Amino acid sequence: MSVQTQTQQYVMHTYARKPVTLVKGQGAIVYDESGKQYFDFSSGIGVNSLGYSDPEWSLAIAKQSQTLQHTSNLYYTQPMAQLAEILCQRTNYAKVFFGNSGAEANEGAIKLARKYSFDRYGKSAQRYKILTLKDSFHGRTVTTLSATGQDVFHQSFDPFTPGFDYVVANDLADLTSKLDDQVCAVMIEFVQGEGGIHLLDKVYVQTLFELCAAKDILVIADEVQTGIGRTGRLLASEHYQVQPDISTLAKGLGGGLPIGAVLCNEKLADVFQPGDHATTFGGNPVVCAGAQVVLDKLTLQVLESVQQKEQLIRQHLEKMPEVKKIDGIGLMLGIQLESKTAAEVIDACLEEGLIVLSAKEKIRLLPPLTISAEELKQGLAILAKVLAD
Numbered sequence: 001m002s003v004q005t006q007t008q009q010y011v012m013h014t015y016a017r018k019p020v021t022l023v024k025g026q027g028a029i030v031y032d033e034s035g036k037q038y039f040d041f042s043s044g045i046g047v048n049s050l051g052y053s054d055p056e057w058s059l060a061i062a063k064q065s066q067t068l069q070h071t072s073n074l075y076y077t078q079p080m081a082q083l084a085e086i087l088c089q090r091t092n093y094a095k096v097f098f099g100n101s102g103a104e105a106n107e108g109a110i111k112l113a114r115k116y117s118f119d120r121y122g123k124s125a126q127r128y129k130i131l132t133l134k135d136s137f138h139g140r141t142v143t144t145l146s147a148t149g150q151d152v153f154h155q156s157f158d159p160f161t162p163g164f165d166y167v168v169a170n171d172l173a174d175l176t177s178k179l180d181d182q183v184c185a186v187m188i189e190f191v192q193g194e195g196g197i198h199l200l201d202k203v204y205v206q207t208l209f210e211l212c213a214a215k216d217i218l219v220i221a222d223e224v225q226t227g228i229g230r231t232g233r234l235l236a237s238e239h240y241q242v243q244p245d246i247s248t249l250a251k252g253l254g255g256g257l258p259i260g261a262v263l264c265n266e267k268l269a270d271v272f273q274p275g276d277h278a279t280t281f282g283g284n285p286v287v288c289a290g291a292q293v294v295l296d297k298l299t300l301q302v303l304e305s306v307q308q309k310e311q312l313i314r315q316h317l318e319k320m321p322e323v324k325k326i327d328g329i330g331l332m333l334g335i336q337l338e339s340k341t342a343a344e345v346i347d348a349c350l351e352e353g354l355i356v357l358s359a360k361e362k363i364r365l366l367p368p369l370t371i372s373a374e375e376l377k378q379g380l381a382i383l384a385k386v387l388a389d
């Protein structure tokens with residue numbers, strides 16, 4: 001039985017998979033079972049920040065798996081402690097909680113915000129509401145679907161977790177009208193990823209932070225897709241010169257192994273007490289050993305190179321047919337097309353040996369942060385050919 005038949009027979013049909021079975025990769029290139037090579041401009045949806053099989057990352061996880069692969073969170077382990085320190089120091093946060101995915105990180109952030117509010121103002125104040133942005137995406141659990149500001153996700157799984165309301169991104173009047181006494185937090189993506197690569201305006205963000213600070217309303221930044229160097233800074237919040245009370249991370253942090261993180265400031269550092277929150281695999285030593293390598297490798301120089309690569313991509317894209325507008329920042333870019341659909345471009349690229357993504361009607365590019373200029377140019381040449389056809 002082929003891998004594809006076996007998958008179709010035994011794995012629930014939750015993904016519209018392409019008819020390609022990937023077997024190995026190196027850097028920004030991945031190979032299918034026939035040996036065909038693809039430039040991967042998706043990084044497994046923003047996960048493989050160092051590309052495929054980075055030698056130091058692979059070695060770190062191999063070594064750790066031969067030493068201590070897992071313990072319960074009832075004991076201390078060095079890789080988790082070390083990763084926590086590096087992460088907090090590099091992001092200016094006080095403490096972190098480790099989980100396994102973006103949705104789980106956001107669930108943790110939501111719980112943390114509500115617990116802060118209940119501890120501080122009492123449950124009877126009913127200060128539990130969380131505002132999120134329309135077109136946001138925060139995950140697939142029932143609560144993070146509630147947080148996701150897109151009706152398309154609010155269909156088949158009722159009842160959803162109550163206590164969420166949605167505001168139009170970059171609309172300060174809408175925000176102001178909904179910041180009532182029941183709101184405990186506002187949750188934002190600085191650049192909406194799944195929602196279609198939309199950037200928040202600087203003035204909007206700065207005013208949102210001021211309005212929230214005045215009412216002790218927490219700001220949660222979902223940096224699951226934007227974080228860990230994707231936009232050319234370690235966190236996208238740095239572009240806005242703001243420090244959210246909570247930032248969530250996942251995807252790129254593990255470099256290819258599952259991890260989620262909830263970072264919080266000093267005000268929230270002791271809100272969670274033993275028993276309030278937990279997860280069996282959180283802070284897994286193997287994953288944390290790999291994540292340390294990711295952070296070690298994302299030096300200031302590498303982060304700056306992400307910004308240079310953005311310029312290189314833009315210069316090439318601007319000369320291509322079909323490219324109407326380029327949105328996004330760093331290596332998180334969305335291309336608005338003139339007349340072709342994202343689906344047809346994705347399929348044609350795949351045929352020619354290039355993996356790209358969509359974000360609503362746009363083509364989305366999320367190449368590995370370490371991709372070389374040569375690999376970028378070769379992949380872009382394929383895109384140019386597809387768009388010209």
Ligand SMILES: Cc1ncc(COP(=O)(O)O)c(C=O)c1O
Nearest residue numbers: 101102103137138139193224225
């Ligand atoms: C901004 C954002 N938040 C949350 C998630 C959910 O992450 P995960 O799929 O790891 O649960 C995603 C995934 O695409 C995301 O882009």
